[in-house]
Amino acid sequence: QVQLVESGGGLVQPGGSLRLSCAASGRISRFNTMGWYRQAPGKERELVATDSNFGGTVYAGSVKGRFTISRDNGKNTVYLQMNSLKPEDTAVYYCNLNGAWGQGTLVTVSS
Numbered sequence: 698q699v700q701l702v703e704s705g706g707g708l709v710q711p712g713g714s715l716r717l718s719c720a721a722s723g724r725i726s727r728f729n730t731m732g733w734y735r736q737a738p739g740k741e742r743e744l745v746a747t748d749s750n751f752g753g754t755v756y757a758g759s760v761k762g763r764f765t766i767s768r769d770n771g772k773n774t775v776y777l778q779m780n781s782l783k784p785e786d787t788a789v790y791y792c793n794l795n796g797a798w799g800q801g802t803l804v805t806v807s808s
Contacts, residue, residue, distance in 0.1 A: 699723040699797040706790060706802030709782055713806070717777040719792030719799055729795050731768055731775040735788035735804075742791065746777060760786075782806045 705717040717733065732747030732755075746756045746766040754766060765778040775792065784806045792799035 699725060699794055701792045701794055701797060701799035703790065703792045703799045703802040706804045708805045708807065710808050711782060711784060711806055713782050714778070714780045715782065715804060717779070717790055717792075717802060717804075719775045719777075719794075721773040721775075721792075721794050725773055726795055731792070731794050733766065733775070733777045733790055734793055735786075735790045736801075737785075737788040740788075745790065747793075748775065779804070 700722045701719055703717060703719045705715060707715060709715050728751045730747050730749040733745040734742050735745050736742040744757055745760055746764055748754045748766045748768055756764065763781045766775065768775045787804060787806050789801040789803050791801045
């Protein structure tokens with residue numbers, strides 16, 4: 698089994714930045730995809746960004762150019778640097794590793 702622990706959410710003003718972290722532990726496949734999804738109130742969960750250590754990086758169009766996903770394989774950790782945040786980025790952000798989910802971390806963008 699895989700355990701995922703997210704951190705770094707919080708309240709930020711529009712235009713601000715946040716960095717999310719997700720630390721993975723347990724039985725982690727050598728070839729894996731780590732990523733971030735988000736779910737806003739009343740909406741379905743959607744992809745934000747993913748990074749595969751065998752296949753590259755994918756970003757949602759709405760975050761491309763503002764968010765950057767990165768990973769530290771030695772620490773089994775994936776990060777999401779979020780810049781130029783907008784109110785519509787408000788959501789619970791979930792980490793995913795090969796289908797396993799973290800508990801989520803809330804990001805609120807508001808003045």
